[in-house]
Amino acid sequence: MYSKEFLTHIYTQLYTIRTFEMQCIHLYRQGMIRGYFHPYTGEEAIAVGVCAGLGDNDYITSTHRGHGHCIARGADLNRMTAELLGKKTGYCKGLGGSMHIADFSSGNLGANGIVGGGIPIGIGAALGISLRGEQGVAVVFTSDGATNNGIFGESLNLAAIWNLPVLIVVENNHYAVSTPIEQSTRVPDIYKRGPAYGIDSFSVDGNDVLKVYEHAQDAIARCRSGRGPVLMEAKTFRFGGHHVNDPGHYMPKDRMAYYKSKDPVLVGRRYLMEKGGATEDEIQLLETSITRKMDDAILFAEESPELTHEELMNIVERY
Numbered sequence: 529m530y531s532k533e534f535l536t537h538i539y540t541q542l543y544t545i546r547t548f549e550m551q552c553i554h555l556y557r558q559g560m561i562r563g564y565f566h567p568y569t570g571e572e573a574i575a576v577g578v579c580a581g582l583g584d585n586d587y588i589t590s591t592h593r594g595h596g597h598c599i600a601r602g603a604d605l606n607r608m609t610a611e612l613l614g615k616k617t618g619y620c621k622g623l624g625g626s627m628h629i630a631d632f633s634s635g636n637l638g639a640n641g642i643v644g645g646g647i648p649i650g651i652g653a654a655l656g657i658s659l660r661g662e663q664g665v666a667v668v669f670t671s672d673g674a675t676n677n678g679i680f681g682e683s684l685n686l687a688a689i690w691n692l693p694v695l696i697v698v699e700n701n702h703y704a705v706s707t708p709i710e711q712s713t714r715v716p717d718i719y720k721r722g723p724a725y726g727i728d729s730f731s732v733d734g735n736d737v738l739k740v741y742e743h744a745q746d747a748i749a750r751c752r753s754g755r756g757p758v759l760m761e762a763k764t765f766r767f768g769g770h771h772v773n774d775p776g777h778y779m780p781k782d783r784m785a786y787y788k789s790k791d792p793v794l795v796g797r798r799y800l801m802e803k804g805g806a807t808e809d810e811i812q813l814l815e816t817s818i819t820r821k822m823d824d825a826i827l828f829a830e831e832s833p834e835l836t837h838e839e840l841m842n843i844v845e846r847y
């Protein structure tokens with residue numbers, strides 16, 4: 529049984545992430561966001577379902593498609609938007625941009641433009657937890673393409689032999705840029721790799737936020753109780769190309785239609801109505817308030833200054 533309050537929280541996060549992503553796509557097309565922007569649309573249930581099971585002392589590491597993880601971990605929309613617009617008020621003073629947001633105050637050790645780059649960082653965080661004898665858990669969000677990098681195997685092996693409290697979440701959206709998973713591996717069910725390292729592993733429907741939450745809760749409890757790492761594969765699909773400028777013509781239309789019929793935001797909305805008893809009016813009120821918060825965040829980011837040349841040089845000199 530889920531309380532209405534919990535389901536409202538879950539839906540608020542799903543809708544906030546979707547709104548953030550859609551507005552950022554728009555800002556990118558207006559030339560307001562420089563570099564790349566990799567939307568998380570279609571994958572929201574994974575960040576939300578997993579992070580709903582985490583506490584204040586837990587850590588996450590994230591991917592190049594990481595805004596959803598940051599928001600699900602409690603990031604402030606103003607500072608997120610400012611970061612993407614390269615402004616001084618952003619989480620990393622605008623120096624991280626879309627792919628490198630970090631917020632240590634919420635245990636977010638950072639998004640990462642290097643595919644697979646967050647895996648060893650998360651394993652390191654779990655090692656720290658373990659050496660200090662703490663109760664925390666580290667969650668590594670990573671992607672199907674990253675599992676073919678050597679670092680994935682090395683990290684899983686270390687996590688296993690050191691029995692670390694780490695949940696490795698592979699967001700399997702079936703593509704690495706335009707390469708379908710069937711062309712990059714003979715084991716498209718990525719969770720099947722875990723047992724080779726002695727790691728408990730399973731696969732879950734990544735579009736169903738409650739299924740993700742329930743499975744993640746179990747896995748997190750397992751990590752906390754000292755029974756070592758868990759590998760969770762969440763199968764999903766992105767709702768467009770690899771980044772904003774990629775039309776994604778290589779993605780089969782029938783598959784896209786299937787996954788759109790399982791849109792994680794609509795699934796979460798349905799749960800809030802059916803299991804939480806929320807009315808259409810209540811939900812619309814919630815959606816309107818999220819849209820307004822995002823509008824305010826855009827205004828905040830647009831009006832924020834960039835670092836001055838001197839401020840920038842002072843930071844660069846430290847490294």
Ligand SMILES: Cc1ncc(C[n+]2csc(CCOP(=O)(O)OP(=O)(O)O)c2C)c(N)n1
Pocket residue numbers: 591592593641642643644671672673674675701702703704705770
């Ligand atoms: C180590 C490394 N190799 C290659 C790239 C270029 N690159 C950026 S995203 C990407 C594909 C990533 O696919 P996947 O890991 O499945 O993540 P998804 O984009 O599907 O979320 C590649 C190859 C990179 N950033 N880092």
